[in-house]
Amino acid sequence: MALIQEISELLQKGKAKNVKQLVQQALDENMDPKEILNDGLLSGMMTIGAKFKNNEVFVPEVLVAARAMNAGLTVLEPKLIEIGNEPAGKAVIGTVQGDLHDIGKNLVSMMLKGAGFEIHDLGVDVEPDVFIDKAEEIGADVICMSALLTTTMPKMQECIDRMKQRGVRDKYIVMIGGAPVNESFAQQIGADYYTADAASAAEVAKAAVQKTRGKTL
């Protein structure tokens, strides 16, 4: 357990090489890959997310922690696939068409990954149909859209309208975020959730997927 705790702590400090080494060591010692994932990597990322939300750490610290998480995952993922570990959900994420801002989108992507999601990051300047096509292709649970400009936020509405036209709106949880976006805008365009920060986005996405799966089972 001390080793798992150390992985979590080094991840929070952004020590990618050390995290990678310790994950390998934990696997060599026959520790449960799920335990390494949940109590080491994801727990470390959740702690960073909470600190980010409380202004205790800032964007640079989150980015290096995420890099450390990814370094650990490169070692761990083959084992997780081997044992058939299921992700917490599948999410398609991107910044909407005409908008090239990616920091907020990247933070949400990292936090979702830190919450155990399988992420399909479409990058920036993403057309409405590209979000939907990817979601259909991978069987996504969530579509996350980001916009930083008041001139591009209407593209979120366009994507939701397009989902309706294609008859797939109800298949996905739609989440939106970005500086000009707010709760009332989310309601106005028919998105399911708006979150103000990346850590909240991960919490809300996880709870929403659990709720949806609960309903369907």
Added chain:
Amino acid sequence: MTPFERLKFKMEGKEVDKIPNLNIAMALVAKEAGTDYSTYAQDYRKLVDGNLCCVEKYGFDVVSAISDPVREAAAFGSEIVFPENGVPYCAEPLLKDGYEIEKLKIVSPYDNERTLDRIKAIEEFRKRVGGEIPIIGWVEGVLAECADLRGVSSLMMDLAEEEDLNEVMEIIFHQQCRFIDAQVKAGADIIGVGNAVASLIGPSLYEEFAFQYDKATIQYIHELGAKAKLHICGNITPLLPQLKMLEVDILDFDWMVDCQKIREITEGSTICFCGNIDPVAVMLEGTASEVEAKTVKCIMEGGEQYIAACGCEVPADTPRDNLIAMNKVLYR
């Protein structure tokens, strides 16, 4: 009072007939000039016409040579993309592979089309409304320019790794001073320093990488006899104690910063603070009476040092009634 007298008196702590309206507008200016964003960003005559429309129609108390953050990046040699109706951006970061400073072109601001266009805008403002309406020139803050050249994500990682950025930042600072000098000579009364990227970092990295350059930039503006306005959109609450030490004349603050908090922290200083009205939830989506109520709230909470503005750019599709409602309240 003319807008010039009004803002001057306000900054001197004297009585004014109206709280100055310092809204920042870009897409709205293009719209008022009857042109697309790309033309507005590249033709100073359109920028000037659009600004003067906003003064006349919405009561703005400044004119501003702002359009996009990549004018200096263009001068450094970045390739710029101009979407017809979007903000210009760098095709790719000039320093994407690292701090290869030999890639940076060092040219006079008069020798690059994009920086010269801003200088010409200020000269034109000077001819048409100089001494009557305050003229704001703009530069990127040193950290923001570093982000424009390196890419925001890469810069954030570099800061976390505590890379040595001294050489590149010194070059940027030197070039920004030349650009400031040219704009003040052209007739700018105020230089706005845009440093939005600073809201992504905490006090410790701000202290290590940005504080000294923001301080030196503001000092340089003062040495030239102009006033300095610092614009960092986003949540700057954790940075407020340091920003107070910069001795800036006007500090912009976005909607998520608490107005009373900024008043408490800046107490005892001569800093005017400007902003706080939510550009989307209130200005774009609210009713005229909601805009009026929020403006009054900001004035009450901000006290004598408050100057009216949205937290960041006024959206182009803001209802005209909302802009007028905001301006009317400022005469009370």
